[in-house]
Amino acid sequence: MPHDPGTVKLVGAGPGAADLLTLRAARAIESAQALLYDALVCDEVVALAPAACLKIQTGKRAGRTSMKQETINRLMLRLARRGLRVVRLKGGDPSVFGRVGEEQAFLNAHGISTEVVPGVTAASAAAAQFGFPLTYRGQARRLVFATATTRDGALAETGWAADREATLALYMGRDQLSALAARLIAEGRSPHTPVMAVENAGRADARAMPGRLGALGQALAAAGCEGPVVVVVGEAAAQAPAFLNAEPALIEARS
Template sequence: MTGFVSLVGAGPGDADHLTLGALKALQSAQAVLYDALVSEDIIALAPAKCVKICVGKRGDRLSVPQDKTNALMVRLAKKGLHVVRLKGGDPSVFGRVEEERDYLEAHNIAHKTLPGVTAASAAAAQFAFPLTHRGEARSVTFLTGRTKDGSIDLKETAVCDPQTSLVFYMSSHNAAHIEARLIAAGRSANTPIVIVENAGRAHARALKSTLSQLATQVSDAAYEGPVLIGVGEAFRFARLDASATLNACQKLQMQAQTA
């Protein structure tokens, strides 16, 4: 009997961000193919006898090619296994999920997709800022800074509206280009920005500044983890100490549960 594949969003890192559906899929998995940024505590939720294989991709680092990941999903499913393709964040946000679904369908493998918390939502909760705000930010746009050729194409008509919040994923290496193009498109150099590294994880860090300081701030910080860049009026509300408060509340909650 042919198995099936669950394309599961693992969220940005913390197991607390898993959906109930994702947890159930993991607990019933017979094989897990996981991204590089999926945390060990999430992987540990799969059964001990489950096959666990890292197929992650990291920018500018040695990675597993997408075609090999696709072929591995099919090979394991054809052995009759329930395969969980565990993807960081939400599969539908810069997650190559459609490439994987197309490949599975081309090989007659049944599949389902389970959503996850995307990094922008996790960062907004962790550092207590809105992505939209009545009267100031009426829409939010997610953009990627890592295209196939390594460039980033900013369409002025899509990014110049001061009431649109912009969130750039995987864009720290293109910070200077983003700053220059947004200012050229009409965004004020004083537009608030927030830069978040490792959003959703206990060791996340964030800083606030203005658009004219974006490239300098990213260069000085020398980030190693995944970075989100938020540009827009909504990000002036970011509370940089909110993450520590959140972690303290979580510890108190755990203590209450074990008391």
Template sequence: MPHDRHPVRLVGAGPGPADLLTIRALRAIEGAEALLYDALVAEEVLALAPAACVKIQTGKRAGRTSLKQETINRLMLRLARRGLKVVRLKGGDPSIFGRVGEEAAFLHAHGVDTEVVPGVTAACAAAAQFGFPLTHRGQARRVVFTTARLEAGAVQADWAAAADPEATLAVYMGRDTAPRIAQALIAAGRSPRTPVAILENVGGPAARAAFEGTLLGLAQAMLAPGEGPALVVVGDVLAAMTAAAEARPAIPSRAR
């Protein structure tokens, strides 16, 4: 690699608030000369970049118009070849549904090194803020991170793994298909009485539970439009949310 070419940093911006950035992510942003950021990255995080930094919004967000992945790849390559300190800033953790593998492989194939900086992912932020554990002795021995997509009107995912009664399920970008997710889990053998919540804007002051109930209740629910990025969480660990909510009045009351 030429001595004047810096590695492209693939950085996790966390779930939103700047105080949930890692120190390494903060330093990368503060030193950036070119910043390619996703739509979910908070303004307070973007404000940490130098005034002279070139900022390019890539618009990566479920269901929204965004730059094609190939375009993002070539932008990073072009900026890196100009000798700039390039930061690719992603919401949450870049290794969880962040296409970090595709971007790193492209850059490596073109002779550019990369550095991955991890971030707090939405499921971890939700557990901390809403007061439930992701794993708990006797309730949850594993966690499944997944997304759900529609194909021919059916929600596609690994429901066999998610149907394990001792698994906590975190479905990213799953709000629009949440009732169908609940139906699929029940059909796969998960108890209809399993607790489930739809958590919006996790990590920040606007966080709220847009839905809290059971799989059966969610399967039959008519959900109102969302107010921000949402995470669907399923599992017995959610039983701790009620007590936690009573102790955390800053979190708005929950809709059922």
């Protein structure tokens, strides 16, 4: 073990497009000696790492085989102890359902220094790409980021659903959307609440499904989404130009 262990930077790659990286994130990738990146990080971003950088794809995509979290933790530790500059590259923002707390705690407990570099999260990318705000004066006074499912894939408990002045940005719920919509309605949300469900937010192949909460599950099933989906629920979503068209409609990403 070297006398001076390396460091690990826990970096947000943003929602996909390389030009949505922060400057700090890009510089971290460009100076990495070991890069552990998630499945949703695009090739264009990975290519920013030096040719001599050790690049390891760790998976971490819902419903697909991926490297176990314990294995990733041990791998980061081993590489850092070799004195390398390690970058753990995550889609979106590492502090938004990115397990950054678990990884940081593990590394710090083993004497490895860490730095978190934030990234653009999927809800922000979706709002910007498809022309709607996440908050709106007089209508949406609060913004709630929530995971739609638990670690074992079960539907998460809500409890915050009845707040009609809150925009809900729901992550990791693509395969549970019918049940999720039913729960939100049971807890007080109107079935007519505007919804924007966005697949592959921030990428060139992004798609958006504008509609109403009561028809959310059916709309997404008809769309046949296979990529990650973020669902934005609330009156602010109705500001999207897509709502001026007939509903529901599948909207392709703007060029």
